Amino acid sequence: MLKWIEIDKKIIEGNIKSIKSVLKKERLMVVVKSDGYGHNCIKISEIAEDMRADFLGVMNIYEADVLRKNGIKLPVMLLAPSLTEDMDIILKNNVIPTADDINFLKLLNKKSKRIVDVNIDVDMGLKRWGIELKDIEPFVKEVKKLKNINLFSISTHIAYTPYKNMVEAREKLEKFKEETDRIKKIYPSVIVHAANSLVFLDFPQFYFDMVRIGNLIYGIYPSEIYLKRPNNPVKLGIKRPWKFFAKIISIKNVKKGESFGYASEIVATRNMRIATIPVGYSDGLATSPMENVYQITEGQKYWGVINGKIAPFVSKPAISHTLLDITDIQEARLGSTVSLAIRRTAANSDIPRIYI
Structure with missing residues (x-):
């Protein structure tokens, strides 16, 4: 063989175990977008199931469809908004869509013959998708009027780079917490999540109800920064597979x-x-x-x-x-x-x- 890639499944299992060891009651979403960051989304999803992860995260319904066709049973969340043309396949595969458009949800409510869990994403500055922070409460109230739509979770993604904008990131997470705390007083079952791998490492106070971990599962992190810090992933047990x-x-x-x-x-x-x-x-x-x-x-x-x-x-x-x-x-x-x-x-x- 002239060229090949070796992937150590035991290391991936160990990375998931290390991440779970930090969590208390928080749920764990293993992110398997982009074919499991190149590691094969099916094999990583099977490991996640064996390690009792709570959810899988993908970018779109087409990635989710691959998981379902290969027998993956874990709940799957789409992390980016979908188009109306994808609604039938969303319903068929029983996945959790992310939405930031009430008209999309109204149409989904009309098409579905059962209750559909949905995730509402909040834009905290990336400007890629998501509703504005100030619009969470009125948006949620509109969602709750839809009989076939269940407000399952509320998420955000903070643009955070270690050592560059830690103060700004903390301020945004605090604002997100203030708003979602208000929502949870009205709808206590709603799952709130904002912690990707970097937030997981640097802001444990903002794990909320679930963490979404991609890079750390695969041993990816800015080593030139974290190996000099007390919370470095090596001490946590993270290795490169x-x-x-x-x-x-x-x-x-x-x-x-x-x-x-x-x-x-x-x-x-x-x-x-x-x-x-x-x-x-x-x-x-x-x-x-x-x-x-x-x-x-x-x-x-x-x-x-x-x-x-x-x-x-x-x-x-x-x-x-x-x-x-x-x-x-x-x-x-x-x-x-x-x-x-x-x-x-x-x-x-x-x-x-x-x-x-």
């Missing part, structure tokens, strides 16, 4: 001063050993925006690891291969395994996933 590997398929010796690569734009700064791996940007490798110029300095941004040693990229990845500088890794040979970093949701779905 994902490893991406490729094998060296060619090795070339390049003399100092020799030019090579597309348009001969790369000039060797020393005598070099150059390895080729069969992974490129079509696989999702190094897909962040960069200038369309090949530079010897790409290794400052991206690298592989061979036997624990760094092998810098010599240039940007091509469509299906990448060059690595293995000059200082004498043991590297044809067939040697290279560990690579890749954005998980960008990893080509055709790359084999091996679950261990």
Whole structure:
């Protein structure tokens, strides 16, 4: 096998267990949008069921439909609003839609022959969807007039980046709490939720009734920030279940001063050993925006690891291969395994996933 991804199911189970150990009475939603962040939404959902999570979160009804067709029974919530054309499939799959439009709910009320649980989302500044905070109470009162609609939950998503807007995030969460506390006095059964992975780590006072965890389930967090803090995920027990590997398929010796690569734009700064791996940007490798110029300095941004040693990229990845500088890794040979970093949701779905 030339390239593959290894996903450790035991680590994912352990991450869910670690998150649940912090919770008291709060429910846990495991977010499996974007094919479980590239880990396979079905397998992650099956693990979530085994670990007794309370809900699954997806972005849209089409992701939910995949879960239902593969036998997933856990309650599923759509985290983004749907279109009226999707109502039949929403009702068929018995999922919880998110809404911010009373006309959508009125039509859903009319079409349904049973009571449908719904989630109302509140916009706290992202401006992607959601009702305004000041409109929660009148909106909820309109919803309660619909006999086939049950106000199941109220949510928000705070735009929060650690160390950048902690004060602003806390203020928004406090305002959200004030409004939802008023709603819960009238409708005490309503579930309130706002805590994604970062809010979960930094604002435990705002877990409300449920936490929605995506990134931490998959061991994703800004390590350069959290590993220096007392609430770092490693101490919590969070590990990374994902490893991406490729094998060296060619090795070339390049003399100092020799030019090579597309348009001969790369000039060797020393005598070099150059390895080729069969992974490129079509696989999702190094897909962040960069200038369309090949530079010897790409290794400052991206690298592989061979036997624990760094092998810098010599240039940007091509469509299906990448060059690595293995000059200082004498043991590297044809067939040697290279560990690579890749954005998980960008990893080509055709790359084999091996679950261990």
